[in-house]
Amino acid sequence: MPVTRVMPTEEGDDLIELVRDIAEKELTPRAAAAERDASFPRDVFLTLGRAGLLSLPYPEEFGGGGQSAESYLQVFEEIAAAWASVGVGASVHALSCFPLATYGTQQQKQQWLPDMLSGELLGAYCLSEPHAGSDPAAMRTRAVRSDGGYVINGAKAWTSHGGHADFYTVMARTSDDGGRGISCFLVPADTDGLSPASPENKMGLTGLTTATMNFDDVYVPEERRIGAEGQGLSIALAALDAGRLGIAAVATGLAQAALDVAVEYAKVREAFGKRIIDHQGLGFVLADMAAAVESGRATYLAAARIRDRGKPSTRESSIAKLVATDNAMKVATDAVQVLGGAGYTRDFPAERYMREAKVMQIFEGTNQIQRLVISRHLAR
Template identity: 40%
Template sequence: MWVADEQQRAMLDTVRRLCDRDIRPYVQEMDEKAEFRREIFNRFGELGLTGILIPEEYGGLELGYSTSTLVLAEIASVSAAYAVSIMVHWLCAAAITTFGTEDQKQEYLPRLASGELMGAWSLTEPNAGSDAASLRTAAAHQDDGYILNGTKSFISNGGAADVYVAFTRTSADRYSGITAFIIEKGWPGVSFGKKENKMGIRACDTRSMIFEDCYVPTSKRLHEEGQGFRVAMTMMDAGRINNAALTLGIAQGAMREAVKYAQEREQFGKKIGDFQGVQFMLADIKVGVETTAAIVARAAYKKDHGLPVTADASVAKMYSADVAMRAAENAVQIHGGYGYMKEYPVEQFFRDAKIFQITEGTNQIQRVIIAKRMLQGEV
């Protein structure tokens, strides 16, 4: 992936060393055990990665999405699960940065930047997936605060994170009836369901988040009452750009393993990489990786410079997810029967890639968003 400057190169070298030392040797074991290790997240914090999007005045690096996308791709090329963990942490921090009061920023951002706190995003519900506005978790007024009741589902970092940006319904209005809150693990009335037994991304904890008469003071409301849908949709642009970078990393990891195997495996007296059929699959992976890198870089640039980016974010998210799925499939095919075995990384890339055609708006929903933005003049 193209890297613009020496600062980014130095950071990626550091991230690569961390992944090679602390993640790669254990990635298969953590996947099989569905085991998230907080000490790896803490290492991200020690390197400043947890604060990469947080302003310097709150202890972050404030390097923008052109850098965060490079970092995510590098991590995901080894472990998509740990890339998800830091990605949703960034999403939580970015929401507080963008919509939080000064007191909220002072309270949470320095500790999110350092990695002392892990963040998460709590939007999805059992009956509110792509249709986020249909959420039902209720927030009723009581004294100087709210009482929350309801269940969130498929929360990445669920139960592991310390701070959550959660979305609730404060009135019946479909869009202006949604309000966001900052929620802390350990508060009375907050609990978590069982760890989901997932197909992929297994080393990132995914759980339901349950509110039972949970009192939340008004001081923890994020932005104004009724503005939660705006908060969610604004942050979705950022989330989808980082999501695209993550799936680019999966494709890069699959490409690395496919090339390595094609150079080593022999059949019919020569390396399988000498066969045109294998070369075609390798070329297809490379084309997908390079075009995705360009699309992600464009979206990140526009986000960093305050330009309209909703369509670009959806293009990047949709295209990158499809590229990752095809790259992983081709990598498995190049490995033959061995690609179906857990001893080889490509089967995990294949399992990990699938969820990104679904999460943060399915690829079908992305096509709807892209077309609507085109018709509105965002081209």
């Protein structure tokens, strides 16, 4: 059932109505088949982009929506409730635009950001490596100065939209000075030497292509370096604060979808002469599921409001990601249990939600890393 939302503006209300209309017509009818066939829905991202739903966090002067985190995150949640792979993709695109929009020079933003926010282009974010996921400072992909630019060699793992994106925001090592030796680059997809490996064969989110991106003597002009040389890790960590809120919203949308399926089933399935929702044991399970969804939503919105006021929100973003994704995993698992044997079949989407929820606890920093971030803030 539709979530009751209190948006901060009337424009926010209009956005929710728009995304629900698109979700009903374009997302929900296609999700199950695309996930079954591992089919990447590039046209869906074009539809969302042309509707302005992929550029909501960014300034209107460059073609963005100029929306607050409190508003755009709820849009991400609505998209994810209809199709989690697309919700994650929307969050990834926003993440890939963040370094240029936040750290780029005025000239760089004027030159590239409008195309990135227009809806015609799709972005990807290259940070993790096969041996450097939770520890990005250990990355080995290297950018060496050459002919007024840099030549990048290495490999970036777990790249969402890998092979389908139009541009890649890439973190690469420019010196051996640990975390201070990493820089950020904006790399067009058609650059010579940039190629995707075969897509990962994943447990869930199979409609979202994930692949390692290989950099073999990829030349990038110096003008495509974002921020100062050596500033890349701080840019990446700031981007992850925003990205973690995006995943918290997406996970909450997925959890809401799982709850809705469970409630709908429990209202029509009968046992011992009455609907199973009317049995207290199962009714309490559903009540706990509803509480988990609402608490995830409240947590990410609280962090979003802090972010919107320009206050530091690293700890709050980690808490939101931790709470929302752990809750999503629990809710999706319980949804399978509520449906019983039917929940274990692909006749219902509950099993897909359970598979999709698992990775929410892993990407944008595992939930163990979130606990580390939170505990370090508490120790200050």
